[in-house]
Amino acid sequence: MQFNSLSFMIFFPVVLAVYFVIPRKLREIWLLLASYYFYMNWNPRYAVLIGASTLITYISGILMEKCRGLQSKSRKKGILVLCLVSNLGILALFKYGNFALETADRILEMLGISGGGRRLDLLLPVGISFYTFQALGYIIDVYRSDVKAERNLVRYALFVSFFPQLVAGPIERSGNLLAQIRKVPEMELWNGKRITSGAILMVWGFFMKMVIADRAAILVNTVFDNFRVYGSTELCLAAVCFAIQIYCDFGSYSAIAIGAARIMGFQLMENFNTPYFAVSIRDFWARWHISLSTWFRDYLYIPLGGNRKGRGRERLNKMAVFLVSGLWHGASWNFVLWGGIHGMYQVAADVLAPWKEALCRKMKIRQNCFSWTFLKMAVTFVLVDFAWIFFRANSVMDALRILKRILLRPTPWLLFNGGIYELGLDRGEFGILMIALLCLLLGDLIRYMKKVTIDGFLMEQNLWFEWLAVILLVTAIFVFGEYGPAVDAQQFIYFQF
Amino acid sequence: MKKSVVRILCFIFLLSGVLWCANRVLAFKHGDGIYSMAKFYQQKENTVDVLVMGSSRAFENVNTGLLWEEYGIAAYDLCGSLQPVWNTYYYLKEALKTQKPKLIVLETYMFSEGDEYADDSRIIKNTFGMKWSRDKIEAIKTSAPRERWKEFLFGYVWYHSRYAELSREDFFRDKGDVYYKDWKGFGCNMDTRVFDRPDTTVTDGRWNVLDKTRDYFQRFMELAEENDIPVLMFVAPYAGITEHEKEVFNTVSDMAAEYGVDFINYNLMYDQLGMDFSQDAADVFHLNYRGNQKLTRALGDYIVSHYSVPDRRGDEDYASWEGNARYISAQIGNQLLKETAELSRMTEQLKNPDYLLVVTVDGTCTTADENLEDLWTALGISQEIGSGIWCIDNSKGPLYISGEGISSQYIRMDYHDISMERTWEADSGSWQNTVSVDRREYRKTDNGVNVLVYSKVTQEVADVFGIRTEEDYALVR
Numbered sequence: 001m002q003f004n005s006l007s008f009m010i011f012f013p014v015v016l017a018v019y020f021v022i023p024r025k026l027r028e029i030w031l032l033l034a035s036y037y038f039y040m041n042w043n044p045r046y047a048v049l050i051g052a053s054t055l056i057t058y059i060s061g062i063l064m065e066k067c068r069g070l071q072s073k074s075r076k077k078g079i080l081v082l083c084l085v086s087n088l089g090i091l092a093l094f095k096y097g098n099f100a101l102e103t104a105d106r107i108l109e110m111l112g113i114s115g116g117g118r119r120l121d122l123l124l125p126v127g128i129s130f131y132t133f134q135a136l137g138y139i140i141d142v143y144r145s146d147v148k149a150e151r152n153l154v155r156y157a158l159f160v161s162f163f164p165q166l167v168a169g170p171i172e173r174s175g176n177l178l179a180q181i182r183k184v185p186e187m188e189l190w191n192g193k194r195i196t197s198g199a200i201l202m203v204w205g206f207f208m209k210m211v212i213a214d215r216a217a218i219l220v221n222t223v224f225d226n227f228r229v230y231g232s233t234e235l236c237l238a239a240v241c242f243a244i245q246i247y248c249d250f251g252s253y254s255a256i257a258i259g260a261a262r263i264m265g266f267q268l269m270e271n272f273n274t275p276y277f278a279v280s281i282r283d284f285w286a287r288w289h290i291s292l293s294t295w296f297r298d299y300l301y302i303p304l305g306g307n308r309k310g311r312g313r314e315r316l317n318k319m320a321v322f323l324v325s326g327l328w329h330g331a332s333w334n335f336v337l338w339g340g341i342h343g344m345y346q347v348a349a350d351v352l353a354p355w356k357e358a359l360c361r362k363m364k365i366r367q368n369c370f371s372w373t374f375l376k377m378a379v380t381f382v383l384v385d386f387a388w389i390f391f392r393a394n395s396v397m398d399a400l401r402i403l404k405r406i407l408l409r410p411t412p413w414l415l416f417n418g419g420i421y422e423l424g425l426d427r428g429e430f431g432i433l434m435i436a437l438l439c440l441l442l443g444d445l446i447r448y449m450k451k452v453t454i455d456g457f458l459m460e461q462n463l464w465f466e467w468l469a470v471i472l473l474v475t476a477i478f479v480f481g482e483y484g485p486a487v488d489a490q491q492f493i494y495f496q497f
Numbered sequence: 498m499k500k501s502v503v504r505i506l507c508f509i510f511l512l513s514g515v516l517w518c519a520n521r522v523l524a525f526k527h528g529d530g531i532y533s534m535a536k537f538y539q540q541k542e543n544t545v546d547v548l549v550m551g552s553s554r555a556f557e558n559v560n561t562g563l564l565w566e567e568y569g570i571a572a573y574d575l576c577g578s579l580q581p582v583w584n585t586y587y588y589l590k591e592a593l594k595t596q597k598p599k600l601i602v603l604e605t606y607m608f609s610e611g612d613e614y615a616d617d618s619r620i621i622k623n624t625f626g627m628k629w630s631r632d633k634i635e636a637i638k639t640s641a642p643r644e645r646w647k648e649f650l651f652g653y654v655w656y657h658s659r660y661a662e663l664s665r666e667d668f669f670r671d672k673g674d675v676y677y678k679d680w681k682g683f684g685c686n687m688d689t690r691v692f693d694r695p696d697t698t699v700t701d702g703r704w705n706v707l708d709k710t711r712d713y714f715q716r717f718m719e720l721a722e723e724n725d726i727p728v729l730m731f732v733a734p735y736a737g738i739t740e741h742e743k744e745v746f747n748t749v750s751d752m753a754a755e756y757g758v759d760f761i762n763y764n765l766m767y768d769q770l771g772m773d774f775s776q777d778a779a780d781v782f783h784l785n786y787r788g789n790q791k792l793t794r795a796l797g798d799y800i801v802s803h804y805s806v807p808d809r810r811g812d813e814d815y816a817s818w819e820g821n822a823r824y825i826s827a828q829i830g831n832q833l834l835k836e837t838a839e840l841s842r843m844t845e846q847l848k849n850p851d852y853l854l855v856v857t858v859d860g861t862c863t864t865a866d867e868n869l870e871d872l873w874t875a876l877g878i879s880q881e882i883g884s885g886i887w888c889i890d891n892s893k894g895p896l897y898i899s900g901e902g903i904s905s906q907y908i909r910m911d912y913h914d915i916s917m918e919r920t921w922e923a924d925s926g927s928w929q930n931t932v933s934v935d936r937r938e939y940r941k942t943d944n945g946v947n948v949l950v951y952s953k954v955t956q957e958v959a960d961v962f963g964i965r966t967e968e969d970y971a972l973v974r
Contacts, residue, residue: 006647192501428661471512479519484654485617 001041003256004210004483011038012260019264024185028154031184031264035163039126046125049090054160056086057135061142061149061156080143084136091132094124099331127167129328133295135160138174140299147174155181162266164257168250170271170291180266187265193459194262200455200470201259204443207473209252210481211436215429216245218482222424224392227402231411234423235402242392243385244437247275250289259455274448276384279376281345284384292328296321315350319343329391334399338390345383432480439473522667523659524652527622529553530577532672533682534626537575537592544814545596546806547572549682550588551604552580557783558733559602560793561681562825565818568797569808572602574682577623581610583713584623586720587636591627593724600804601721601728602796605760606735608706608714608752609745614642625652639713665912673912675956679820685786686779687832692736694767694774702744703751711752718756727804730760733792736774737781738764761799763792770795786829827851827954834950834960840972843962844875850892852959853910853951855917857930858884860944862966869946869964886917886930892953899930911956934958941973 001007015034022030040047060083067076092100097120108114138159141147150156159178165171223230223238230238254271261268271291278284285293301321307314319340326339360367393399414420421427443454450457458466526532533556537545547570549559556576564570575588589601615623620640627633637649648654659667666672671680706714721728730753732746746762753760763770770791777788784792800806809815830849837843847854856876858864863883864873873880877895878887886899888908897906897917905918918931932939932949939949941963952959963973 006651192504426661467508467511470508471515474512475515475519478516478653479523479657479660481657484657485648 001038003253004206004481007041016263020189024187027184027187028152028158028181031163032154032158032161035158035161035166038163039161039166042126043123045123049094049125049128050131050161051157053087053090053132053135054157056083057139057160058150058153058156060139062151064139064142065149076143080139083139087132087136087139091128093120094128096327096331130169130171131160131166133171133292133328137171137295137299138178141174147178150174150178150182162261164260164264164266165268168253168257169289170254170257170269171295172268172291176269177266184265189265191265194265197455197459198259198262198264200458201255201262201453203259203470203473203477204454205252205255205257205259206477206481207252207436208248208255208440210477210483212433212440213245213248213252214482215425215433215436215480216241216248218424218429220245220392224394224402227393227398227405230405230423231409231414232406233411233414233420235406237420237423239385239389239392243276243381243388246388246391247272248440274444276381277377277444277448278380278384279373280380281342281349281383284380285342292325296325300324311350315347318346322346332395334390334393334396337396337399338387341387341390345387436476436480520653522663523656525621525625525656525659526666526672527578528684529556530580530619530622531626532677533575533577534588534591536677536680536682537573538595538628540573540596540817541814542595543597544571545573545592546570546599546809547602547800548589548592548596548598548600549574549576549602549604550585551576552607553578553684553783554606554733554735555602555604556682557684557686557779558789558792559604559683559796560685560789560825561683561818562685562822563790563793564797565810565815565822566826567794568801568806569810570797570800570806571809571815571818572681576604576682577619577626579607579615579619580623581607581615581619581640581713582710582717583639584636586713586717587627587632587639588623589717589720590632591630593720597724598726599806600800601726602800603717603728603730605730605732605746605749606742608710608749609704609742610707610710613707613709615640620649621652621655624649625655675911675954676824679817679824681818681821683821683825685789685825685828686783687786687828688779689776689785689787690736690778690780691776692774692778692781694772695736695738695764697765697767699765700740700743700747702740703748704741704744706745706748706752714752718758722756728756728758729800729804730758731796732762732764733784734763734767734770734772734788735782735784736778759799759803761796763795766795786832790829824954827952831950831952831955831957831959835974838972840872840964840970843972844871847875847948847950848891851952851954852891853896853953854887854889854891855915855932855949855951856887856889857932857940857947858887859930859940859942859947860927860966862945866966868966868970872946872964884928884930886919886932888915888917890953901928910951910953913951913956913958915951945970 001011011034015030019027019030019034036047039050060079064076064079067073067079101119138147138150142149150159155178158181159172159174162172162177162181220238220242223234224242227235227238251272258268258271269291271289273287273290275284275288278287301317304317304320305313306317320343322339322343323336324339325342326336329335329338359365366372389402390396390399393402411419418427421430425433446457447453452460458469461469524531526535547564549555549561549572553576556574559572559574561572561574564572575592577584577588580588585603585607592598614620620637624633624636624640627636634650638646641649666674671677718728730749732749743764746764750760750762772788772791777784777791779785779788809818830846830851834843834846837846854876856878862869864878864880865883870880872878876887876889878889882898883901885901886897886904886906887895888897888906889895896908899906899917899919903920905916905920908915908917913934914936916931916933916936920929920931921927922929930947932947934949934951939947939958939961941947941961942965945966946964948960948962948964949958950960951957961974965971965973
C-alpha cells in the first residue's frame with residue numbers, strides 16, 4: 001500500500017480512529033495488526049520474511065541477555081554472529097542472489113566459460129533492507145547492552161514492522177522507537193498541537209511527492225530512458241530534475257512517515273535536513289538519509305575502527321562504508337559505483353583540505369561570507385548531482401554514455417527556443433513545477449535559517465496564515481498532484497531498496 | 498479539547514469549501530452525456546412529458562425545440578454519447594426520481610453494441626453526470642470491469658488535471674452560455690455532408706443482440722411498465738447503415754413486439770420523411786438541422802396521434818421550453834443566413850429584430866452606390882454619409898454611426914465586447930474602419946461593405962460577410 005494511494009487514504013483514518021478509541025492495552029496489538037495488513041497489501045507472502053526476521057532477532061536478543069559472565073561473552077558473540085548471518089543471509093538471498101549469479105556469469109563469460117544463465121525465481125520484498133537494518137541495529141544494541149532485550153513479542157514485532165516507517169524509513173533505533181512503543185499504553189493521544197503538527201508534515205510530504213517528485217519524474221524518465229537522442233542541455237536538466245525528484249520522493253516519504261507517526265503519538269527521528277544546502281559532501285551525508293548514515297556510522301564505521309587507527313585506515317573505512325551503502329541501495333554495479341564516488345569525494349576532501357586552505361590564504365579568499373558559502377553549496381550540489389547520474393542510469397555503461405553525450409553533444413539553444421518544453425513537461429507544467437519548487441525552497445530556507453521544520457514554522461504563525469498555507473498545499477495536491485488513471489503512479493523510489 | 502474540536506471542524510469546513518469549488522470548476526461538462534443529466538436535475542419536478550432516451554442518434558436528431566413549437570410537447574433528450582442500453586436503464590431510473598413522463602421515446606441504435614464494456618470516455622460520459630446514489634454505483638459497476646470500478650467511482654481523479662484546459666464554461670452557471678439556460682439536451686448539428694441514399698433493400702435476417710443488452714432492455718421495459726409509462730422505440734435514419742445493423746433492427750423490432758410496444762425503423766421510410774441525404778445529413782451517423790426537423794415532425798405526428806401527451810404551450814411552468822425552442826429556432830436562422838449566397842435573399846433575413854448589425858463601408862465604396870440601394874434601405878442606412886461604421890440594433894434602431902471623421906465606440910453585448918473604430922491611416926492615405934468582437938477583428942473586404950451580424954438570442958456572432966464592389970458585388974465569407 002503506497003502512501004499516495006486511495007487505499008492508504010482509507011486505511012490511515014480507519015487505523016487512527018480505532019487506535020484513538022480502543023482500550024489502552026489493545027493499542028499495541030491494533031498497531032501490529034495494522035502494520036502487517038499494510039505490509040501484506042503488497043504481497044501476503046512478504047509477511048513470512050519479516051516474521052522470520054522478527055523472530056530470529058527477538059529470540060537472539062533474549063538469549064543474549066541471558067548470557068552472563070566471561071564464558072558467556074563468547075556465547076553472546078556467537079548468538080550475535082548467528083543472528084547477523086541469518087538476517088543478512090535472507091537479505092543477500094532475496095536482494096543480491098540474482099546480482100551475484102549475474103556477476104558470476106559475466107566473470108565466467110570473460111574467462112570463456114558458459115555460466116548457464118540460471119536465476120533465482122524470487123520476489124524482492126518491499127523495504128527488506130530497511131526493516132533488516134532496523135532489526136540488526138536492535139540486536140547490536142542488545143549485544144552492546146545499550147538497550148534491554150524486549151521480552152514482549154507483540155511490542156518487538158511492532159518495532160520491526162511499525163507501518164509508517166516500515167518500507168522506506170527512517171531506520172529507527174531501538175533506543176528511540178522501542179522505548180516509545182513500551183509506553184504506548186500510557187500515551188496521551190488527544191493532543192491538538194501534536195496532531196496538527198503531524199498532519200501538516202503529512203500534507204507537506206504529499207505535496208513534495210505528488211506535485212514535485214512525480215512531475216519532475218516525467219522529464220527525468222523521458223530523457224534518461226531514451227538518453228541516446230538527447231544532448232547536453234536535456235541531460236543536464238534531467239540530472240538536476242532527478243536530484244529534485246529523489247529528494248522530494250524520499251524526503252516526502254520520511255515527512256509522511258514522521259507525520260503519520262506523530263499523529264499516533266510517536267516521535268520518529270529526522271531523516272532529511274535541507275541536504276542541498278550542504279557545503280561539503282560530508283555535510284551532505286549529515287543531512288541526507290540521516291537514519292541510514294548514522295546507522296552505518298554506529299554499526300559499521302566505528303566497529304571498523306573509525307578514525308581511531310590512523311589516516312590511512314580512516315580513509316579505507318570511509319570507502320568501505322560508502323561502497324556498502326551503495327550496495328545497500330541496489331543490487332547493481334551502478335549503485336556500488338555511486339557509493340564509491342561518494343567515498344572518493346570524502347577521501348579527496350581529506351587529502352585536498354590543506355591545499356584548499358593554503359590556496360585560500362594565498363589568494364586572500366574570504367571564507368566567512370555568503371559568496372563563499374554559496375560557492376561551496378553550488379560545488380557540493382554539482383558533485384552530488386554528478387553522482388546521481390550513476391544512481392539513475394540503468395547501468396554503469398549507460399551512465400558513462402550519458403556523461404559522454406553531456407560533454408560531446410552541446411545543445412545550448414534549447415534553453416532559448418523552447419526545446420526544453422518538449423521533454424514531457426510543457427510550458428504550463430514546467431511553470432507549475434517551478435512554483436512548487438519555489439515553495440520547497442521557502443520551506444527549506446526556513447528549515448535552514450530558522451532551524452524549524454515546516455509544521456513548527458506554520459504553527460508559530462497567526463491562525464489565518466497557517467490555515468491558508470495548509471489549504472493552498474492541499475488544493476495544490478488535489479489539483480496539480482500527479483495521480484489518477486491518466487497518470488502512471490510513481491512508486492516511491494526508495495521502496496526498491 | 499472542545500476548542501480544538503471546534504477549530505478542526507472550522508478548518509475542515511473551509512478546506513471542504515475550497516475543494517468543492519475546485520471540483521465544480523474542474524468537473525467534466527460534456528454536453529453529450531454528463532451535462533444533459535446535470536441539467537435534467539434542474540428541471541421542475543414532473544414537467545417532462547416526453548423523455549427521449551438513447552445515444553447521440555437521439556439527442557442530435559430529436560429536436561426538442563420543434564416538438565414544442567409545433568406540438569406543444571415538453572420533451573427532454575436525456576441521452577449519452579454511444580450510450581449502451583444498461584446506461585439508458587440507469588438514466589431512466591434516475592429520471593423517474595423527479596419526473597413522471599407520459600411517454601418514453603427510446604432510440605435503439607446501441608442495441609447493435611457488441612462489447613460488454615464501452616471505452617473509458619463513454620463510461621465517463623454515461624455515469625459521471627449522475628448524482629451520488631446507489632443507482633450511480635450500480636451504473637458504474639455495470640459499465641466498467643470489476644477491477645476498474647474504483648477508478649470510475651471518484652470522477653475527480655479523472656478530471657483534476659483539466660486545469661490546463663479550463664475555459665469560461667467551467668466558471669459560470671449554465672456553462673456561461675445562454676445556449677444552456679433553457680437547454681433540453683438537444684444538440685442541433687449544423688454541418689452538412691453529402692451522401693448517397695443508403696441501400697433500402699429490406700433484409701429478413703436477425704442478429705442476436707448482446708445478452709447484457711437484452712437483460713437491461715428487459716429491466717428498462719419492466720421499469721417503464723411499473724411506472725405505467727408507454728414506450729415508443731425508433732431508429733433514426735442515417736447514411737451509414739449496414740446490412741448487419743439492418744438485421745439488428747429486425748431483432749429490435751421483434752423485441753419491441755415481445756413487449757407490445759411500437760417500433761419505427763425510419764430507415765425504411767426515407768420517402769415518407771422526405772429525407773434527402775445530399776443535404777439532410779451532418780455525418781454518416783447523424784442528421785443535420787434540416788434532417789432532424791423532418792424526423793422530428795414525423796415523430797411528433799406519431800406521438801400526438803398515438804399517445805396522450807398534452808400541449809403545454811402557454812403554460813407558465815413551461816417557459817423554459819419556450820426559451821429552448823426560441824434558441825434553437827434562432828440557431829437555425831443563423832445557419833440559414835450563413836448559407837445564403839444571394840444578396841437579395843439576405844436583405845430580408847437581415848431585418849430579423851433579434852439581430853444587431855455592424856456595417857462598415859470601406860475603401861472606394863460609398864453609400865451613394867446605387868447597386869446596393871436595397872441593402873441600404875433594408876439596413877436603414879442613410880445615403881447622406883458616404884462611408885464609415887454603422888451599428889444598428891434591429892429592434893431599437895442605430896446605436897452608433899461613426900460619420901466620416903475619426904471616431905470610436907465600444908459596446909457591451911451580453912458578455913461580448915464589440916469595438917468599432919474609424920481612423921485615418923497616413924501611410925496609405927485612406928480611412929480605416931475596424932470592427933472587433935472580444936479583440937478579434939472581423940473584415941472580409943477592403944473595398945466594399947463589411948457586415949457583422951450579432952444574434953441577441955444566441956448571443957454570438959451569427960455571420961460575417963463582405964460585399965466586394967470591384968468584383969461585381971460578390972458576396973464573400
